[in-house]
Structure formats: C-alpha cells, structure tokens
Amino acid sequence: MLQDDASIAFLPAGREAELTAGAQMGDHAAFLELARQYVRPLYRLLYAMSLSEEGAAALTQEALARVWREMPEYPIGRRFFPWLLRIARSLPPAPSSSSAGGNRADPLLAAIDALRPDDRMTLALRVVGRLGYEEIAALLDVPVGVVILRMAQARNQLLAATAGLEGRTP
Amino acid sequence: MIHLTAEQLSTCLDGELGGTSEQLVRDHLAACEACSVLLRDLAGQDETLSTTLRSDPDDAFFDRITRTLEQTTRPVSQALPPGQLLPSQTVRPGSGSFPWGAALIIGTIACSIGTLQLGAEFVPRWLSESGRGERLLRAASGDVPGLDGGSTEPETPSAQTPEEAANVAAPAANVADIPAPAPAPATVAAPVLAAPAVPAPAAPAPVPAEQPKRAAGPRPGAILPWESVAPPPRVSAAEVLPGAPEDSPEDSKDAAPDSFMLVAPGAVGAVRLAQQRDEEAELHPSVYAYEVAAAAWERTLGLLHGDAYREARFRLAESRYLAWKIAPSGERAEEVSATVRAYLVSAPPGPDRGKASDWLLDVEGNRFR
Numbered sequence: 001m002l003q004d005d006a007s008i009a010f011l012p013a014g015r016e017a018e019l020t021a022g023a024q025m026g027d028h029a030a031f032l033e034l035a036r037q038y039v040r041p042l043y044r045l046l047y048a049m050s051l052s053e054e055g056a057a058a059l060t061q062e063a064l065a066r067v068w069r070e071m072p073e074y075p076i077g078r079r080f081f082p083w084l085l086r087i088a089r090s091l092p093p094a095p096s097s098s099s100a101g102g103n104r105a106d107p108l109l110a111a112i113d114a115l116r117p118d119d120r121m122t123l124a125l126r127v128v129g130r131l132g133y134e135e136i137a138a139l140l141d142v143p144v145g146v147v148i149l150r151m152a153q154a155r156n157q158l159l160a161a162t163a164g165l166e167g168r169t170p
Numbered sequence: 171m172i173h174l175t176a177e178q179l180s181t182c183l184d185g186e187l188g189g190t191s192e193q194l195v196r197d198h199l200a201a202c203e204a205c206s207v208l209l210r211d212l213a214g215q216d217e218t219l220s221t222t223l224r225s226d227p228d229d230a231f232f233d234r235i236t237r238t239l240e241q242t243t244r245p246v247s248q249a250l251p252p253g254q255l256l257p258s259q260t261v262r263p264g265s266g267s268f269p270w271g272a273a274l275i276i277g278t279i280a281c282s283i284g285t286l287q288l289g290a291e292f293v294p295r296w297l298s299e300s301g302r303g304e305r306l307l308r309a310a311s312g313d314v315p316g317l318d319g320g321s322t323e324p325e326t327p328s329a330q331t332p333e334e335a336a337n338v339a340a341p342a343a344n345v346a347d348i349p350a351p352a353p354a355p356a357t358v359a360a361p362v363l364a365a366p367a368v369p370a371p372a373a374p375a376p377v378p379a380e381q382p383k384r385a386a387g388p389r390p391g392a393i394l395p396w397e398s399v400a401p402p403p404r405v406s407a408a409e410v411l412p413g414a415p416e417d418s419p420e421d422s423k424d425a426a427p428d429s430f431m432l433v434a435p436g437a438v439g440a441v442r443l444a445q446q447r448d449e450e451a452e453l454h455p456s457v458y459a460y461e462v463a464a465a466a467w468e469r470t471l472g473l474l475h476g477d478a479y480r481e482a483r484f485r486l487a488e489s490r491y492l493a494w495k496i497a498p499s500g501e502r503a504e505e506v507s508a509t510v511r512a513y514l515v516s517a518p519p520g521p522d523r524g525k526a527s528d529w530l531l532d533v534e535g536n537r538f539r
Binding site: 026028031032035036039040043044047048051053056057060061064065068069070072073108109112123124126127128132133148149151152153155156158159162163 | 175176177179180181183184186208211212215216218219220222223224225226227231232235236238239240242243244245443461462465466468469
C-alpha cells in the first residue's frame with residue numbers, strides 16, 4: 001500500500017527475487033541493479049539519521065558494500081530493502097555535520113539528535129519516506145502499535161524541546 | 171475535559187485513524203481548542219521536519235556512489251585478463267537463473283556414457299586424472315576395485331594432447347586456460363560410497379615442467395552430489411606474504427584432500443563455491459578476495475559435519491587470517507581470533523592445529539603488543 005508520492009519505490013517482488021537470487025550466486029550486475037534501485041531511499045534515510053551529506057553518502061556506500069559481501073546470508077523470500085536497512089543501521093553511525101560533540105545551535109536539530117534512534121528512524125520513514133504505518137512496521141519488523149507509539153513519542157519530544165511545551169503522554 | 175492522547179493526535183495527523191476512532195477524534199477537535207492548537211503545531215513541525223530531514227542531491231551524486239560501489243565490489247574474476255577466467259566465473263554474470271546444477275549432472279552423465287561407449291583412449295583428461303574414467307571403464311567390464319575397498323594402486327594421468335583437452339565438452343569453453351590438476355591420490359578418487367581407501371603409496375608422479383600454483387586443485391564441474399569434493403591445496407602464506415613461514419612437508423601431507431568426501435548434496439555447491447573463491451584469492455590475493463573466500467566458507471558450515479566441518483572451519487580461519495595479514499585492523503583481528511578459536515575448539519591434534527595456534531598468537535600478539 002504505497003502512497004503515490006512515496007520516496008521509496010520498491011521493485012516488484014518477482015523482479016526483486018530474481019535479482020537477489022542472482023546476486024546471491026555472485027551476479028555482480030544483479031547486485032548493482034538492486035543497489036541503483038535502493039541507493040536513493042537508503043541515502044535519504046541515513047541523511048535523516050545523521051543530517052550529514054558526506055556521512056550519509058559514506059554510510060550508504062559502506063552499507064551496500066557490506067550487503068554485497070553478505071549476500072550469501074540473504075534471507076531468501078524476504079524483501080531486500082528491510083534487510084539492507086537493517087545492515088545499514090548496524091553500522092557505526094556517521095558523524096553529524098554540524099554537531100560538534102552533540103552541541104547544535106538550532107534547538108530543533110539538537111532535539112532531533114536527542115531522539116532515540118528507533119524513534120528517529122520511524123519518524124524519518126514517515127516524514128521523509130512517506131510510508132504508511134503498516135509499511136513502516138513491516139520494514140522495521142515491529143507491530144503497528146509500536147510505530148504509533150514511536151511516532152507520537154518523537155513528535156511530542158520535538159515539540160516539547162522546541163516550543164517549551166510539556167508534551168502530553170498517556 | 172479529557173484531551174486527546176499524543177498517539178491519537180499523531181495518528182490523526184498521519185491520517186491513519188480509521189472509522190469510529192477518526193469520527194470521535196474529529197468531534198473532539200471541533201469542541202477542544204487546546205487539542206486543535208496542538209494538532210496545528212504538530213502539523214507545522216512536520217512541515218519543518220520534512221525539509222530539515224530531507225536531502226535531495228542530484229543524479230550525479232548517486233551516480234558517484236554507485237560507480238564507486240561498482241569498483242569496490244567488483245568480483246575478482248572481472249579483474250582477470252581475458253582468457254584466464256575460471257569456468258565458474260565466466261558464466262556467472264547475468265546468469266543467476268540458469269539451472270547450473272542440472273547442466274552439471276547432464277554434462278557428467280553425457281561424459282560417462284561417452285566414456286563407456288568409446289573406450290579408454292577417449293576418456294577425458296579430467297576424468298582419467300581423477301581416476302573416475304578408469305573406474306567407469308572397469309565398472310563396465312565388471313572389474314571395479316574401488317567398490318570393494320578402494321584402489322591402492324597409484325594412478326597416473328593418461329597422456330593427452332592439448333587438442334584433445336580442447337575437445338572436452340565439460341566443464342567450460344575456456345577449460346584449456348585452467349591449470350591442469352596434478353594426479354589425484356587414490357583416496358580422492360574413491361567412488362561413491364566406497365569403503366575407506368588405503369592411502370596410495372608414494373609413487374613418483376610425472377610433474378609438468380611448469381606447474382602452476384595450486385594445480386592439484388579440484389576440477390570444477392567434476393563434482394556430483396555424494397561424490398568426493400576435494401579441497402584445493404592450501405593457500406601457503408609464504409606464497410602471498412613475504413616473510414611468512416613456509417609450510418612444512420607435514421603440512422602438505424596433512425592437506426590430503428579427503429575431508430570433503432561424501433558431503434551431502436546440498437553442500438556440494440557451497441563447498442565448490444568456497445573452493446573457487448579460495449583459488450581466486452590465491453590467484454589475486456587481496457583483502458577483498460580473502461574476505462569473499464571467508465564468507466563462502468562460512469556459508470558451508472551449516473551444511474557440513476565431522477571432518478568436512480572442521481576442514482571448512484580451518485579454511486575460514488585461514489582466509490580471515492590472510493586478509494588480516496594484508497590489512498591488519500582491530501576489527502579484523504577480532505574476527506580472526508574468534509574464527510581461529512572456534513576452529514581450535516574441535517580441532518584434532520596435528521599440523522593444522524599448530525598452524526591455527528600460530529595464527530592466534532600472531533594476531534593477538536600484534537593486537538595487544
């Protein structure tokens with residue numbers, strides 16, 4: 001159930017299965033096609049996590065290279081992007097561009113940096129990736145209820161930090 | 171008045187409320203100024219976030235990433251000059267869906283039939299060298315020593331001209347470019363379900379004038395499920411790393427390739443792939459090549475048991491160690507330590523165990539010095 005303007009354009013399942021099977025057998029061209037398909041959404045999500053173009057680009061490249069090395073371990077029958085995202089998130093985070101030791105002048109940026117990584121990724125998938133809750137839940141392999149909680153928590157935390165408001169929590 | 175929860179507001183903002191819930195929230199918002207203001211603030215914050223969290227570089231930016239990725243992940247085979255590709259490498263790109271397993275079986279059966287019909291003089295070199303061709307002929311005449319205890323006779327390769335070698339249909343078109351394997355010991359060529367073979371006596375085998383490295387490796391394409399899968403000769407650290415200690419003669423003896431005999435059908439492909447990666451790494455040693463080999467060996471672990479499992483663990487440790495030797499790093503050292511220790515847990519006494527212990531000392535000594 002992808003929205004029309006969604007940033008993450010998933011490959012059709014059949015085509016993706018062909019490419020992942022080929023890449024798993026060592027087909028470099030198949031791997032590169034997968035990489036070209038998902039390099040943009042991966043970069044955008046990693047940028048949202050680091051707010052650094054250089055850091056996100058380096059991390060994107062490293063994640064895709066790691067994926068190529070780990071293709072033999074690819075879980076057959078699963079979608080590619082969640083696996084790619086999981087590997088990318090397992091890498092050491094890229095340094096944020098303007099966060100010298102975590103001190104940002106902009107309170108919104110500082111508040112974003114203070115978010116829990118899971119909340120921040122959920123927020124990024126919604127705000128940047130424009131995915132629905134069910135898609136986010138599938139990508140992160142969590143229940144939809146967890147997505148609802150993370151979204152509310154992230155938004156409330158940012159609003160409280162930037163507007164000086166005490167967010168209401170249940 | 172009871173206000174909306176943060177979850178209700180957030181979910182409403184995303185349009186993810188449904189049915190009755192949405193109606194109740196709408197009714198509340200119509201009557202509650204505080205919640206309406208909060209919802210508007212959240213919406214405004216989302217607008218800001220959508221620009222703050224977003225980066226939209228142009229296509230050239232992504233082209234650079236993918237080009238670099240293409241270069242850094244390019245398989246070793248693509249760096250080889252034309253005419254020197256291994257059979258498996260020449261067919262891999264763009265052929266992920268081809269049923270290679272079926273082709274392999276059909277090709278081998280075809281060769282077997284041709285062997286039986288045409289006689290010994292037409293036995294392909296890769297069959298005669300491994301002893302399979304001779305056994306097939308003996309089987310056809312009712313004299314199959316390998317089936318009742320394994321042959322103890324040293325087997326010598328049959329003479330064959332390069333033209334005859336070029337006529338071998340399997341396993342690949344550029345087979346002539348592949349270094350010819352040295353005569354395999356009888357234990358390697360023991361046929362399916364043969365009883366444990368007596369090691370062949372040390373007969374002087376004819377050695378070509380120019381013996382390429384690892385020429386005694388298995389013949390790709392000559393492996394069938396439940397047949398012996400001989401590992402290629404070990405990577406000698408001294409061959410790729412100046413200053414590394416030479417392998418002792420005992421090591422060579424220990425490398426007698428019988429660990430992968432009678433592996434399960436599901437493991438044959440994985441073992442073959444790992445062996446090919448080993449060969450590629452030896453041909454073009456690099457961190458990447460050794461890491462690829464290590465990954466391939468790692469994949470076989472879940473498919474193997476007993477000696478084959480231990481051999482695969484050894485090869486995995488060896489590949490990681492050689493990668494570390496080329497480009498030492500803390501992370502790589504930890505991988506080597508863990509891998510070597512995992513091997514040593516079940517390693518029997520012998521030269522392999524000694525080698526692995528030396529690697530561990532080398533890696534951990536360097537790390538903590």
